[in-house]
Amino acid sequence: MLALVARRLMTAVPTLLAIILASFFLMRLAPGGPFDGERPLPPETQAALQAAYGLDKPLWEQAWIYVSRLVQGDFGPSLVYRDFTVSELVAQGLPISLTLGGLAIILALFIGISAGLFAAVQAGKAADKAIMMFATVATALPTFVTGPALALFFGLWLGLLPVSGTGEGWSWLIMPVVALALPVSGAIAKLTRAGLATVLKQDHIRTAKARGLPETKILFKHGLRPALVPVASYLGPAAAGLLTGAVVVETVFGLPGLGRYFVQGALNRDYPLVLGVVTLYAALIILFNLFADLIYGWLDPRMREG
Amino acid sequence: MKALLKRDHWPLWVVFLVIALALILPAVLPWTYDQIDWDAVRAPAFSGSHIFGTDEIGRDRLARLAAGTRVTLTVAIAAALVSLVVGIAWGATAGWIGGKVDEVMMRFVDALYALPFMFIVILLMVIFGRSILLVFVGIGLVEWLTMARVVRGQVMALKQRPFILAAEAAGSPPLTIILKHILPNIAGVALAYLMLTVPQVVMVESFLSFLGLGVQEPLTSLGILVKEGADDMDMTPLGLMLPGGLLVILLVCLTIEGERLRDIYS
């Protein structure tokens, strides 16, 4: 198990470095820069700005400086939000995005697994079909449709929940988290249901039945863990999906999370900001995949040797 | 194909109906999608010649809906085909050659899978400008990963099947084996995943357009319409509900059909 984690970490570092460098060079090779405003700046101002931000050095040197600072936790200055460093912006945005994503995945796992379990127990009956239909629809619900639709209904029409901003208490979290969690919970419900349907037909379930164990014990002790293996392998893509979904949700509900900074940075060619956010996202996804591997190993001991 | 038309494939028929309407309506309607009716800004539904009313600057909703659907589906199908071609080529090569080549090729796919891909696509959009061509090339290049994995798995499994060995013993050259034995046997699965890729691409394209990073004015797409509707939803909720509803219906129908096909072939 430890060896597996070590091996994954060893591939994770080069992967992360490759992503950072690829993004870095791509951005620098593109035509246009952050100081192309409406009014062209005088050449000497341009040059002064370039020098101030180190943009006049050779590319590889810039890359080296960037990576070596990154290791110390310094993401560099933001080119657009001139009074802030990227680290400061990230420090503001990350907690909000993490709260959104974390709550969404917990909610999705809870709803998805219980719905899938219930449907599997009711296999073939009306409840099963209804749940599966509902799950399919939920999977196909894009956050940029559910987000505004929820805001319209619960915010504008019923006036129950705040439509924009963080505001007081926890109520501002409800709609963004639900919009994020819905498609993921649908997918998890389907995977759980399908996983159980496969596992419950397997030989070891028959062995457990032959021992006269009660149905619930067979389901939870012998059936559920192997049935959740597909769910575990979905967790990686789900995390990536949640992070992208968070970009939309933060835009729709006006939350100052990482995703908003990313979109703003991308539209304004704020290199350090975009690079910083991409690096963080990549690190988060890699970390989450590692976590998913650990769950995988717990669910199925055969995976531990990897 | 015949089986598709026979059984209760209502989701497929819904998709066909939407496509047909998207193709026919622009020719029939009195308004084009970018034409402004100065006399009817934010007109309610069924007012005059505007069946679904007009938006906040007086453009006919139905015409815009038809145009947006057309763009969205065109991008989706084109990108899905790109993913099909790249995915089959990559997956079949890795699976057929096997060994170290397979190992390297699939590690590459694994590495790409681990990337926050939507962000890379957004980066590309920003760097190379926002053209519709780039939108679907970018998306197609992302979505081929699943196809490559599935095809590779199928080819690996098929390669072990004795009928492939028998074909080799029967003197069939490798290319003949691939074309006559391997490809026909993965066609069904590939078709199913193609079907599942289309809604994925629709989702990605709409997502990009919603953020203002995808399709650009004057062209429109379902994502742009949802964005416009969301911005104006306190005045005219219909502007959000129509494109949003249509998008969800398309996604649901395509997903149901795709999953059904996948369950048949795997």
Added chain:
Amino acid sequence: MSIYEIRDMAIEIDGKQLVEGVNIAVEAGQCTAIIGASGSGKSLSCLTPFGLTPGVARGSITLDGIDLIQADAHQMRDARSRLTGFVFQQPLTALTPHLTIGAQLQEAAAQAGPPRSSRHELAQRLERVGLSRADERLDQFPHRLSGGERQRVMIAAAIAHEPKLLIADEPTSALDASLRGEIMALLDELRLERGLAMLLVSHDLASVEGHADQLIVMDQGRVVESGPTASLITKPQKEYTKRLMAASARLDEPAPQLQEVGDILLEAEAVAVTFPRPGWRRGKIKAVTDIGLHVREGEALAIVGGSGSGKSTLGKAIAGIGPLTSGTIRWQGQPLPERRARTVAMRALIQPVFQDPVASLDPQWKVRDIVAEPIKHLQPEILRKDRDAMVLKALEDVELGEDYLSRMPTSLSGGQAQRVAIARAIVASPRLLVLDEATSALDPLVGSSILQLLRKLQQTKNLSIIFITHDIASARRLCHRIVVLDEGAVVETGDMDLVIRNPQAVTTQKLIAAS
């Protein structure tokens, strides 16, 4: 009175009657075996009374005085858990993958009620079924154990709660041939030691006849014949039983008359096959090392070994459809190169037939195209209309009619599919057939008819045959000589009857004991 008795049982699934008129009785300390082909209803008859199939049973079923048909849920659970133990066919999948051996054994021991067994007791149970390092194994997960070891764990779990009846559904058929004898011996030993009543299910008469007191022969959902094993084997009454007896090859039957053999056709010298390890690990896996053999014209050579002995790898290397790392293969003195370097003329000499008949045929192709494939590539000069005639002739040779031409493989039974595969192999008139377990996946009756067909083809076409198998008794019906493989090397070779009468190598002795 019998411990377990079934009278006039019928079984339905979804309103369809699959089994009827079945009578079974098992005495304490004795073994009753049910024999039948797949689809005969043998497993269904054994498992349905305990609610382990979707079927519904009618009739009279009593276990230790409890009427299972009338039983309420509580009595049923009691019967299932306190009185019976089960051993299933697939030791690979019959254990729960995420629970340790100890946890599963504990669960099995506790099914008749508390108290929990101590760790020491559990370890003793594993030792009793012949597992070494028992204490260590309690903490292991099933995937760490070999197939034979897992089946021993299954047996330990099945008797952990001291049941009165043990039901063993094909307990050895998924195991390697050399292990089967040991597992059957263990079951016998435990049965006698504890006075267990045992109900054994198998498709293979030879593997149970030495162990069962009573035999029940089933076919198509009915009991064909039943009675004490010895009398049933020596004096079968019913036609089906007679055919079944004739189909099961046994080593004590008279040696068959085999045809004369000619000069050496194929010769292999110092053949070795190594595979790279999967992934990035260094080193090689040696599948076959330094093997030499020869086949004469009109001769049938058996290559026999357990799974992992390298017999299939060797066969593929000879047939030119698998890698050959070093060594030489010669055809009448001329070297045959490695797989990709073989010319069309060389390929035409040797054709393979495989174990799984359904997987041997491309599911997308019609029988006509499947059989025509070798002609198209190996004899491209033949015109299309002559090709059709050749296909028909080949189908006729394997006793299939013209109506098979446009059938799809999925519509064929196992035996029919294997005949089509043989037709494809012989259509371009090869000199040597390499048959890789060509009869092992088939039911005994079908398998023996395929074996007969092969003998006929060998005689009429003067074919040479390499017959790769784990089953010495079937090989003896066809083959002149035998080569026994173990771990990729030849451990014994010689004339078929001489080797069977006086086996030298341990591997050969084990394989013979399993037949």
